[in-house]
Amino acid sequence: MVIEWLSALPVTPRRGRDFPPEREAAQEGRAGRALVTWRPMWRGLSALATRAARAPRRLCARRSSGARPWAPGSTIFALSSGQGRCAIAVIRTSGPASGLALRSLTASREPPPARSACLRLLRHPRSGEPLDRALVLWFPGPQSFTGEDCVELHVHGGPAVVSGVLQALGICRRMGIKDLVMLPGSVPGLRPAEAGEFTRRAFAHGKLSLTEVEGLADLIHAETEAQRRQALRQLDGELGQLCRGWAETLTKALAHVEAYIDFGEDDHLEEDVLEQADKDVRALEAALGSHLRDARRGQRLRSGAHIVVAGPPNAGKSSLVNLLSRKPVSIVSPEPGTTRDVLETPVDLAGFPVLLSDTAGLREGVGAVEQEGVRRAHQRLEQADLILGVLDASDLASPSSRSFLDTVAARLVAQRPDSCGQRLLLLLNKSDLLPARTADSDAALLGLPYLLLSCRTGAGLDGLLQALKTELAAVCGDPSTGPPLLTRARHQHHLQGCLDALRHYQPATDLALAAEALRLARRHLSHLTGGGGTEEILDLIFRDFCVGK
Missing domain, CATH: 3.30.1360.120 (Probable tRNA modification gtpase trme; domain 1)
Known part of the structure; x- marks a missing residue:
């Protein structure tokens, strides 16, 4: 069954008796179409691979659409x-x-x-x-x-x-x-x-790929240790090298498919040519799917993870926000319900960029203003990457504490450990008010993992920071190890487009359409590294640079 979406693409016809040689010579986009007479098999495959490899390297004409056009001689x-x-x-x-x-x-x-x-x-x-x-x-x-x-x-x-x-x-x-x-x-x-024009010229002269340009921009704007490490890896070309390796796999598979179209009727091909191409394509599908399932970790690392501090009133949420941010962000008062709105501040936590949000205490509001604050707190909880649940260690049996445990904590703990959803750190604050035995026995009744903390004395802060480092590494990815992260929505868009094209690769149904699917997938990888991106996209990328870079 021919898929309607793929049938609209230009199709390269199969060579046969009814295909005139003059039309064959005019056909473009086919890797190996110049091969009109039989040659030894290895020479044919070499020509196919060479032509296919050159296709994605053509650079579009780069003429600025926003400001002064760039003249190469200026x-x-x-x-x-x-x-x-x-x-x-x-x-x-x-x-x-x-x-x-x-x-x-x-x-x-x-x-x-x-x-x-x-x-x-x-x-x-x-x-x-x-x-x-x-x-x-x-x-x-x-x-x-x-x-x-x-x-x-x-x-x-x-x-x-x-x-x-x-x-x-x-x-x-x-x-x-x-x-x-x-x-x-x-x-x-x-x-x-103009802003970014030096780097743009480096890109135009092949000194930097587009992913390396983005890595350079991220390095200039890096504010934390993790951001610096990730930006350096991308500037060193790790993401570009990975994409080029994928493009080579597609080039080889396309060469095999095109060779089978050209030589299949003459029986000059090995029997497993298509099987090997199909195996390589399916392996690439799995690799792309794995990168796309990273839950936007690279983008969080670049722009910051969202941590929401939540819990019942007067549990010490504002004190914790002030302690982690090392500045008086929130008003601290013994009166419950002091925080009525969401207060946000950017923080460097354990080397990771974080947007820290202080929220209103979760309880049935005693007034319209506090009810609106509670509503906004629930809204922020839905958007959070990591939730710091703060409870009063001396008042774990209160209705507000039990309500938080039943409605927020239990739902998050029920998630699978390898889930890409929200994460929770449960903190029992004001541990300095209770003897150690009392705190441990009361906390054991929760049935949930927790950390003891005293915002007043700082006891337990080191353990909290270490736990935050572990959680943030899971949320943002570890920039020191593992494969390169996808730090921009553009990366995810092109890899998703490549994966979608490969899902239409069905050589058993139609070889010509299968070859076109491989070309489309390879085109997306080419756009990712800068070989054929539109001028509007280039303008957005280089706009992030300062004048002089």
Whole structure:
């Protein structure tokens, strides 16, 4: 039975007597269609694999849709270090006129030795006035970050120095490099760089794949140890290498299917060619499914896991939030029901990024405002990745404590240990108010795992932090081990598209449609690493970079 969705795709017809040679030569997208006469089997497969491997590497034309179109011959400059007064500021250029601009600032006929720091006096190109004594580095292309000629000027970080050098480069742009060096012909001038334009040029020249660009952006914005580790792994190309390995598997399978279409009638193929291709495709399906079942761990690691502190009134929830965030986020009072709304604060917990939420005490509200706070607390509980349930160790038998255990804790504990749903840490606060034996005997009646804690004295805090580290590693994934994580919705979208296409791979039904399904799956992997993504997607990715990067 032919699936309606797949039947709408372009189909490569099977070669036979009724298929004219001239139409066969014009057919595009077939790996090995140029093979019109029989050749030895190994030569045919080699040609098929070569053509199939080249297909996903075509890069789309990258012309900015949002701002100034990028001209390959232009030269850009920007301050790459942070704004404000500092010891050292780095100003960089990229483009064919970088060397000419450097000579105009240093009054030197030749640039310094490549990739070696040299001390030079920078002068204004028009007046000759000294600007600063700076370290100058020259990176001739293609051995540079962007793949173009690049210059880095390490100047003193005072605002006047930085402004003077940038204005001097602007003078170079307005005067024109041709006027400075008196060369015939047209030499492109300098212009200020746009946000992320240096990295975009590195991507355009093949220095970085799109996943590596995203890793670089994540590294710049990393605020916790776990985020830094994950970003470095992605910048090192681990996710891109994994996708390229999957693409090679699809290329090989496509070559086998195409070879069977071409040579199947002549009986020049081994019998298990299709069986091996089917085996490889099903193994790839399993690998993709495993990555897509990671419960968005990579995205949580990048944007932060959501931890909700919940429990009955006056159990110490606000005190715990203040203790974990190390600042007075919530008002602490012995009066029950002090917290009426959801208070949120970003926190670095055990190296993981966390959005910590303090909620109203769960009880039957005594007023309209408190009832609304309880409703919002229940809403946050449904959105939480991890729930910190806080109970008063001296009042475990109260109706509000029993209600929390029955309605919230019991439901979460009933989940399977390997479930990707919400997780719970049960804390018995105010343990300092009770003797150890009393606390243990009362807590044993709960029948649930728990941690003893005193927000007043800090007793039990180390154990809580260690437990949080374990839980957050399960929620966000461990960036130090295991396969690369999917840190963006774009990654998940393309891998899901690849998996959906492979599910339509049915060689026993129609070989031509099966080959088209493999092409579509491989196209999704190509888009993931940047080989053919739309310009709108590229604009969104590079927009996260600052000017000068």
